[in-house]
């Protein structure tokens with residue numbers, strides 16, 4: 001069965017750091033030529049979609065910024081549905097805050113005053129005073145949200161601390177729980193399906209991360225393909241409770257295959 005839409009993770013699937021995964025550009029051209037709706041679907045909320053579009057452009061992938069769907073969108077849409085025009089004390093990058101504002105939300109620079117929640121995204125700088133304000137607001141009963149649960153993000157300089165670890169620190173200090181909207185949360189795949197205008201069950205998920213990409217696909221009951229071009233090795237699959245339908249070395253494998261051969265069933269891992 002041909003997928004109604006495809007969700008493609010980026011890091012480890014389309015590129016590694018700033019380098020194209022060979023064949024990824026050909027797959028994207030194919031999806032465009034065959035008019036198969038797709039979204040780049042990333043948990044990383046560091047950059048605004050326009051910045052991701054520029055990054056993709058540099059490696060030969062030409063798409064609109066609207067083709068890029070990050071956990072920032074899933075977070076913004078979920079928060080806007082709970083608190084239209086809400087005011088959120090946000091710790092995150094400029095790109096993350098911009099997405100929240102584009103969804104009609106107010107972004108407070110500190111934890112004082114009336115706020116509807118504390119929101120944590122990716123950070124490259126930490127301010128101890130602001131973290132304490134976040135903890136105090138959450139301790140006082142303000143809900144705590146995180147864009148994604150990723151603890152570490154691989155980079156050329158070694159791993160860097162992800163949103164999940166920072167939000168986890170605030171949650172631990174406040175003795176509260178944090179609600180994440182990025183993969184593997186169902187909010188992410190449901191809002192991505194809505195963006196594409198297709199039913200969630202018609203989606204195919206392609207990713208390199210068992211705990212996020214594949215876990216989300218399994219939770220939603222949709223087929224998934226794991227690529228070994230990123231952070232997962234073959235031996236990790238046996239140990240994981242989240243099994244993909246198919247495992248391939250990289251998306252180069254999907255450049256020319258008839259799409260009807262893409263997986264339609266759940267539970268039987270196919271290699272190659």
Ligand SMILES: [Mg+2]
Pocket residue numbers: 009010011012013207208209230
């Ligand atoms: Mg990835």
